[in-house]
Structure formats: structure tokens, C-alpha cells
Amino acid sequence: MHTLIKYREYINCKPDNATTFSRSCYLYETFIFGVGERPQMQVWHSKMGPIYRIKMGVKPWIIIGDPYIANDILKVKGAITAGRPFHLYMSHYGALDERGLVFTYPDKRWKSCRAIAQGLLSPKAVADKVEMMQSEAAKITELILKGTKESGYVDVFKSMQLATLNIIMQTCFGIRAKSLDDPLAHTMFDLIDTSIKLSAPDQDMQTFLPALSGLLRLFTSSENTMRDFVYKKRNPEFWRLIQEARENDSDCFVKNIYRLKEENGLEDDDILVFMVDMIEAATDTTAITLSWSFLILSHYPDVQLKVQNEIDTFITKHNRLPVYEERENFPFMLSVQKESMRYRAVIPMNLPHEVTKDFEYNGYLIPKGTAILASTYTLNLSEEFYDNPREFIPERYLYDKRPLSVSVNANSQTRDQFVFGWGRRICPGVHMSDVELFNFWVRILATARIEPPLLNGQPVYPDLNAYHDGGLTVGPSETKLRFVERHDRLI
Ligand code: HEM
Structure with missing residues (x-):
């Protein structure tokens, strides 16, 4: 267990003697890639313990690297730690002044949107x-088998991104992109990539360092870039999608939310x-999660074989692929899936929360306005929670068949997944992701062997330490894989 003494010692520590400006930039730039092999926050955790405070420009930040402390602060005190720090793009331009769900102040409007999202993403709605x-999983499997046959490999991230985009596009708008060359896919990928890049913490240094805002604008995206992107590109495209969805015959989110518009006091901009x-x-969260998993599996043919045996045993007995409700039959596959998510987390920094009211934690005042980051990267390496956390251990979750929605909401002793965030801001899409991941895993592994690409006939194993920093998300930078049709496939 963590000790309170540690907290007392470290809360007032300053990370180094650098100036505020260089310290802030340094933190952002080096958090993911770090100096040498370790992200900067991790280095500071090893020097200063599981919780420390830093001043990022004008704003105090508390960085948590211990699951118990994260639970105390973000879940138990969730009523006053569910804010979001202001971010020029995410809160102002992107969210049209704190509308929607992700980067909004936790006010009445957010509560309405959150309740609607929870309804639309409930187990019954996901069913x-x-x-x-299942149809998207089957289509993408065909595409990656064909791509491998024709070109020798496929870009796993692009393929998974198409599939996950199609699932959420059909859910929201009742439409899908036919292939990676479909203009709809191009447009949506471009909008998503740009938006996630503009959402990165380092795109808003001027909020933290107002005195240097003129200088910082030379180095970060300008307000003009943000404004032009939102009003000239993103909004017109989304208005068109919304309009068409209201007119087509699908039963999609757009229609549902328009039905709830008045009783929730929502405006058109809220819906956009x-x-x-x-x-x-x-889209990218699920696509990156799948990509990391398949890249990891390409390193472990024996693990794949064990997963395939589980799936084949089921198919032999039932003459069909399993559905999510039959997941109890797949303890090993679920364990590998959960371990892959832990081993390579898609949002390693998590999203920041903010304190909305002064409160005391173990004798220390945490003032209103403090930003809080529970770094998933560090939590996933907690030695109190995990044996040999730096190792990929496929059996790690073997005795834990809980659905992800249960694991992530468990109490601090039994919670074992940190990738979906915390407290009142915990990801409302957990169950949908769980069902999606299950369907992709069973379909792809029942059909294909996942292998590294070849160079002069020799396998070139993807480097699992090579990252692509997408802004908020961190995906693999080496994404070539071969999906080779199994000669012994049963379906
Ligand atoms: C493997 C896939 C996914 C991962 C790893 C993931 C992870 C996360 C994380 C870390 C957060 C921030 C939580 C916090 O602030 O403490 C979040 C928020 C959110 N996620 Fe997900 N997510 C995934 C899939 C999805 C899906 C499929 C949907 C919707 C269909 C979704 C919708 C949202 C929304 C709306 C929020 C903002 C919630 C709020 O601020 O109130 N996510 N997610």
C-alpha cells in the first residue's frame, strides 16, 4: 500500500530547477518519448514518488502514478474532480465553447449529454x-486477407481505422465508407487526425503561459488555424452528415438525439x-487498441495458436462464431486482449481532470483549478498491482473474465484496467469497445494467422517500442502486418 508519508514528502516537490517555460515544454515534449527509454513523468515518479505537484506555467498540476491514490482522488472525490482544464482548442474552438461531452465543464448541459450518451451506449443499445x-469485422477480414495476398502486407492501423470508423459512422449517421479510397473515409480521417493533433496539450501553451503567448504562437498552432479548421472544414462537413442522417431511413444517434433535444434543452450546436x-x-482509440494487439500477437505465434484453439473448439461445437455473451468460453483470449491493452495503452497520459472545489487530501489542500493527471502509462507499470509489469504476460488476466465495464468500475483493490479513465468522466464507450474488440478478435483469429512483414523472405518484426504520437493518442509507428489465411480455418 502507498503511504501517506510519501504524499506529504512529494506533493511540494519541484521537479527540477529549470525555468517555468522550459520545464513546461520539457514536460509535454518528453512525457511520451522521454529521455532515453522512460517518459519524463515516469522519471519524476521514480524520484519523487507516486504523487507530485508541478507548476505548468500559471497552472498547478498534480500528477498521480499510483492506482490507490488515483482512486481516492478521481473516483471517491469524483464529484469535485470531474472538471476539465481549459484548452484553447478542445474547450473553446473544438467544443464551440464547452459543448458536447469530452472537454466540457461538468455542468447541467454536460450532465444531459452524458446521460444521453450512456443511454445510447448502454448494453441494450449496443446489442x-x-x-x-459482425458484418464490419467480416468485411475488414476479407480486405486484410486480400491486401496481404496482393501486396504482401497491409497497414493494420489504416485497416482497423476504416472498420472502427464504419461502426461509429453507422451508429451515428447510418452510413459507411466502402473502402479506404472512399472520399468519405478520406474526409473523416483528415478531420479526426487534425482534431486530435490540435487537442494535444502542447498545442495550447498560451493558456498556461499567457505572458509568452505572442512568442508561443510562432511555435504552436495559431488560433487562426483552429478557427479555420472548425468553421471552414469540420462544421460544414458535420452539418451535412447530420442533415442527411435526419433524412435517411436508418435508426441512428442523430435521430435519437433530435428526439431528446427539447426535453434536454439542447441547441443544434450541442448536437453537432x-x-x-x-x-x-x-474511431482511433479502438483502431489503435486493435492495432497494438495484432502487432503484439505477430511476435507470439504460440499465443495466437492458443487463442485460435479456444475459438476453434467453440466453432467445432456450435458450427458458428461466438457472440459476446459467450465470452466465458474464452478465458485465454480475453486475458491476452486485456494484457495487450495494459502493455500498450492508447491514451498513455489519460485525459486531464480539474478540481472544481477546494478539497483536502490527507492533510493537503488541493485548490480549485488544479489539473489532475493520472498517468495510465505509470499506473500500468505499478508494481503493487502487477507482477513484472514491464513484461507482456499473456496469462496475466486468465482468471478475470469480467467484462471491461465491470473491471473499470471495480473498487481500488480489484480494478485492473486503467485505460478507460476515471470517476464521473470514465469512458462511456467501454461496453461498446468491449463488444467491438471481441467480434474483431474472434473473426480475425478464426480466419487468419498474424505474421510480420517479410523482407527478402525474412520476417521483420514490428518494433513495439516505436511510437507515433497522434496528439492525445499514441499508436504504433510500424504498422505493416501480414494476415495469412489459415489453411485449417473452420469458418
Ligand atoms: C478501446 C477503446 C477506447 C478507449 C481506450 C477509450 C478511452 C477513453 C479515456 C481514457 C477517456 C477519458 C476518461 C477520463 O477523462 O478519465 C475517454 C472518454 C470518452 N470516451 Fe472513450 N475510449 C474508447 C472507446 C470509446 C468509444 C467506442 C466511445 C463511443 C462510442 C467513446 C466515447 C468517449 C466519450 C464520449 C468520452 C468523454 C467522456 C466525458 O468526458 O464525460 N470511447 N475514453
């Missing part, structure tokens, strides 16, 4: 989407940002 998810949030929150 209605399962056939569509809600839709943007859904598309952005669901």
Missing part, C-alpha cells in the same frame, strides 16, 4: 448494433459537438 459490428465527440472518441 442492436452487434450484427452490424456531441456527434464530433462520438466519432473522434470511438
Whole structure:
């Protein structure tokens, strides 16, 4: 267990003697890639313990690297730690002044949107989407088998991004992109990529360092870039999608939310940002999670074989692929899936929360306005929680068949997944992701062997330490894989 003494010692520590400006930039730039092998926050945790405070420009930040402390502060005190720090793009331009779900102040409007999202993403609502998810899993499997045959490999991230985009596009708007060359896919990927890049913490240094805002504008995206992107590109495209969805015959989120508009006091702009949030929150997160998993599996043919045995045993008995409700039959596959998510977290910094009211934690005042970051990267390496946390251990979760929605909401002793965030801001898409991941895993592994690309006939294993910093998300930078049709496939 962590000790309170540690907290007392470290809360007032300053990370180094650098100036505020260089310290802030240094933190952002080096957090993910770090100096040498370790992200800067991790280095500071090892020097200063599980919780420390830094001043990022004008703003105090508390960085938490211990699951118990994160639970105390972000879950137990969730009523006053569910804010979001202001971010020029995410809160102002992107969210049209704090509308929607992801980067909004936790006010009445956010509560309405959050309740609507929870309804639309509830197990019952997700159950209605399962056939569509299965169909997308089957289509993408065909595409990656064909791509491997024709070109020798496929870009796993691009392929998974197409599939996850299609699932959320059908859910929200009732439409899908036919292939990676479909203009709809191009447009949506461009909007998502730009938005996630503009959402990165280092794109808003002027909020933290107002005195240097003129100088910082030379180095970060300008307000003009943000404004032009939102008003000239993103909004017109989303208005068109919303309009068409209201007119087509699908039973999609747009229609549902328009039905709830009046009783929740929502305006058209609230609905637009809600839709943007859904598309952005669901597409790359799930695609990167799948990509990391398949890249990891390409290193472990024996692990793949064990997963395939589980799936084949089921198919032999039932003559069909399993559905999510039959997941109890797949303890090993679920364990590997959860371990992959832990081993390579898609949002390693998590999203920051903010304190909305002064409160005391173990004798220390945490003032209103303090930003809080529970770094998933560090939590996933907690030695109190995990044996050999730096190792990929496929059996780690073997005795834990809980659905992700249960694991992430468990109490601090039994919670074992940190990738979906915390407290009142915890990801409302957990269950949808769980069902989606299950359907992709069973379909792809029942059909294909996942292998590294070849160079002169020799396998070139993807480097699992090579990252692509997408802004908020961190994905693999080496994404070539071969999906080779299994000669012994049963379906
Ligand atoms: C593997 C896939 C996913 C991962 C790892 C993931 C992770 C996260 C994380 C870390 C947060 C921030 C939580 C916090 O602030 O403490 C979040 C928020 C959110 N996620 Fe997800 N997510 C995933 C999939 C999805 C899907 C499929 C949807 C919707 C269909 C979704 C919708 C959202 C929304 C709307 C929020 C903002 C919630 C709020 O601020 O109130 N996510 N997600």
C-alpha cells in the first residue's frame, strides 16, 4: 500500500530547477518519448514518488502514478474532480465553447449529454448494433486477407481505422465508407487526425503561459488555424452528415438525439459537438487498441495458436462464431486482449481532470483549478498491482473474465484496467469497445494467422517500442502486418 508519508514528502516537490517555460515544454515534449527509454513523468515518479505537484506555467498540476491514490482522488472525490482544464482548442474552438461531452465543464448541459450518451451506449443499445459490428469485422477480414495476398502486407492501423470508423459512422449517421479510397473515409480521417493533433496539450501553451503567448504562437498552432479548421472544414462537413442522417431511413444517434433535444434543452450546436465527440472518441482509440494487439500477437505465434484453439473448439461445437455473451468460453483470449491493452495503452497520459472545489487530501489542500493527471502509462507499470509489469504476460488476466465495464468500475483493490479513465468522466464507450474488440478478435483469429512483414523472405518484426504520437493518442509507428489465411480455418 502507498503511504501517506510519501504524499506529504512529494506533493511540494519541484521537479527540477529549470525555468517555468522550459520545464513546461520539457514536460509535454518528453512525457511520451522521454529521455532515453522512460517518459519524463515516469522519471519524476521514480524520484519523487507516486504523487507530485508541478507548476505548468500559471497552472498547478498534480500528477498521480499510483492506482490507490488515483482512486481516492478521481473516483471517491469524483464529484469535485470531474472538471476539465481549459484548452484553447478542445474547450473553446473544438467544443464551440464547452459543448458536447469530452472537454466540457461538468455542468447541467454536460450532465444531459452524458446521460444521453450512456443511454445510447448502454448494453441494450449496443446489442442492436452487434450484427452490424459482425458484418464490419467480416468485411475488414476479407480486405486484410486480400491486401496481404496482393501486396504482401497491409497497414493494420489504416485497416482497423476504416472498420472502427464504419461502426461509429453507422451508429451515428447510418452510413459507411466502402473502402479506404472512399472520399468519405478520406474526409473523416483528415478531420479526426487534425482534431486530435490540435487537442494535444502542447498545442495550447498560451493558456498556461499567457505572458509568452505572442512568442508561443510562432511555435504552436495559431488560433487562426483552429478557427479555420472548425468553421471552414469540420462544421460544414458535420452539418451535412447530420442533415442527411435526419433524412435517411436508418435508426441512428442523430435521430435519437433530435428526439431528446427539447426535453434536454439542447441547441443544434450541442448536437453537432456531441456527434464530433462520438466519432473522434470511438474511431482511433479502438483502431489503435486493435492495432497494438495484432502487432503484439505477430511476435507470439504460440499465443495466437492458443487463442485460435479456444475459438476453434467453440466453432467445432456450435458450427458458428461466438457472440459476446459467450465470452466465458474464452478465458485465454480475453486475458491476452486485456494484457495487450495494459502493455500498450492508447491514451498513455489519460485525459486531464480539474478540481472544481477546494478539497483536502490527507492533510493537503488541493485548490480549485488544479489539473489532475493520472498517468495510465505509470499506473500500468505499478508494481503493487502487477507482477513484472514491464513484461507482456499473456496469462496475466486468465482468471478475470469480467467484462471491461465491470473491471473499470471495480473498487481500488480489484480494478485492473486503467485505460478507460476515471470517476464521473470514465469512458462511456467501454461496453461498446468491449463488444467491438471481441467480434474483431474472434473473426480475425478464426480466419487468419498474424505474421510480420517479410523482407527478402525474412520476417521483420514490428518494433513495439516505436511510437507515433497522434496528439492525445499514441499508436504504433510500424504498422505493416501480414494476415495469412489459415489453411485449417473452420469458418
Ligand atoms: C478501446 C477503446 C477506447 C478507449 C481506450 C477509450 C478511452 C477513453 C479515456 C481514457 C477517456 C477519458 C476518461 C477520463 O477523462 O478519465 C475517454 C472518454 C470518452 N470516451 Fe472513450 N475510449 C474508447 C472507446 C470509446 C468509444 C467506442 C466511445 C463511443 C462510442 C467513446 C466515447 C468517449 C466519450 C464520449 C468520452 C468523454 C467522456 C466525458 O468526458 O464525460 N470511447 N475514453
